[in-house]
Amino acid sequence: MKFSDETLMAYADDELDPPTRAAVEAAMAADPELARRVARHKELRNQLRSAFDKVLDEPVPDRLIATARTAPADRRADNVIPLRRKSAPRWSWPQLGSIAASLVVGAILGQLLLRASITGPIIARDGQLLASGALAHALSNQLASDQAQQAPVRLGVSFRSKSGEYCRTFLLREPSALAGVACRGREQWRVQVLAQSGQAAADGGQYRPAGSALPRLVLQAVDEQIAGEPLDASGEAAARSRDWRH
Amino acid sequence: MPAPIEELREQIVGLLPRLRRFARAIARNPHDADDLVQIAIERALARSGQLRPDSRLSSWMFGIVRNAWIDEARSRGRRERIFAPAELGENIGDPAHETQSDMLAVQEAMARLPEEQRIAVGLVLVEGVSYKEAAEIMNVPIGTVTSRLARAREALQAMLADTTGALR
Incomplete structure (x- = not known):
């Protein structure tokens, strides 16, 4: 052959x-x-x-290692939401990125609920966690595109979920730094996900690549629930004017 | 879901020795090779959102190195072609390189191959990538990879036979 x-x-x-x-x-x-x-x-x-x-x-030159560790990255790679939209809410994912978050386990949640007074931010009712007090107020009224630097609650991204509800991400500074997602039910804001963040305040909006894992749980929840793109500033204002009802 | 960016950065750091080896196989000298790797890392991170969860990081990175090299080679164009032979010659008399004469002979032979043949050799023979993977990285059919490899091998065998003959 x-x-x-x-x-x-x-x-x-x-x-x-x-x-x-x-x-x-x-x-x-x-x-x-x-x-x-x-x-x-x-x-x-x-x-x-x-x-x-x-x-x-051969030893790898330091400059190459430094480039791999610090060169600017596509933020999309840090999970979840494509940041392609034209006018992003001002409280952006990179800011959220400065919060090292971990899953709220029962103990933490228990502490939070115990500490929370009747006007506390989160209450448990009928097997659901509901936003209350300052958190409920902020979710209903505060626009991510227009919020005070030191507001006790900071709103992040607002979006329509696959089931058609409006949902918003939030960062609670008090009583402990918690990030989460709440969705607007018929009467109340239901807290879908809650994650503890290691640090209360965002760091002035600087994108910090090193050690700035996003609150994964929160991001994953958004990723799983979002239908289409997040709301831009005008979409957010329009949703508020309808009291976040679809 | 793609790996978080910090994980990706560390995976790239882990790949650096191989990326440098591949770049050395296709660039004309060690300095250019490391510059090429640097450009590729920057591009990879800037486009990390394009890395699909099912694709192999090494293949994706080799593709970026390859594209970066072709872009570089195009933009340098004429100047490169004029000066490259002189640059290669400079290394030969350098005592630091004498011990690496086999490597030098191979590199010199590689440098004479057309770009796409050299890239095919770098991927398959140096990096041990399969024909199929190489075809995906180079964005050509497998048949094109095999024909480039066959021509490159023939040329390399002829050149390296010359070199060893001349040294003896």
């Missing part, structure tokens, strides 16, 4: 299917010239490999 040079090369590169491979081996056994051609292909491969493998032993 005759084999093209490309087939012999593919044999040397271990790219042939088993039948062709067996045929080449049988032919090589019978034809020393064929075996020699294959050996040359393998030898070249080894030669190239050993010449460039030396690079692996």
Whole structure:
């Protein structure tokens, strides 16, 4: 049987299917010239490999490591919401990014509920967590595009969920730093997700790539629930004027 | 869902030795190779949203290195072609490089290949990437990869046979 040079090369590169491979081996056994051609292909491969493998032993220049760790990244890679929209709410994901968050486990939530007075931000009723007091007020009235720097609640992104409700992300500064998502039910804002953040205040809006994992749980919830794009400033204002009802 | 950015950054750091090896195989000298890797890291991070969860990071990065090199080569154009042979010659008399003469011979031979052949060799023979993966990285059919490899091998074998013959 005759084999093209490309087939012999593919044999040397271990790219042939088993039948062709067996045929080449049988032919090589019978034809020393064929075996020699294959050996040359393998030898070249080894030669190239050993010449460039030396690079692996060199220390990687610091500037490359620094670039990998600090060069600006596409924010979309940090999960969830494509930030393609034209007019983003002013409290953007990067700010949220400065909050190291973790899942609120029962103990934390219990503490929060115990500490919260009757006018506390979150109450439990009929097996649901509902926004109350300052949080409920902010969810209903505060626009992300227009909020005081030191407001006790900061609103993030507002969006329509797949079930058609309006939902908003929030950051509570008191009594402890909590980030979450609340959706507007018929009468109340239901708290869907709550995550504790390690740090109460956003850091002045600077995007900090290092150590700034977003509150994953919150982002994942948004990602799972969002229908379409987040509301822009005018969409947010229009939703508020309808009292967040669809 | 794509990996968070911090994870991606560390994965890229882990890939740096291989990215440098690949860049060394396709660029003309170590300095250019590291510059190329740097450009590729910057591009990769800036476009990290485009990395699909099912795609292999190494393949994606090799593709970015390859594209960055082709862009660079295009923009440098004529100047590069005029000066490249002299640059290669400079290294030969350098005692620091004498111990690496085999590497130098291989690099010199590689530098004479057309860009796309050199990239195919860098991917398949140096990095050990499969033909199929190389085709995806180079955005060409597998048949094109094999024909480029076959031509490159033939040329390299001829050149390296010359070199070793001349040294003996």
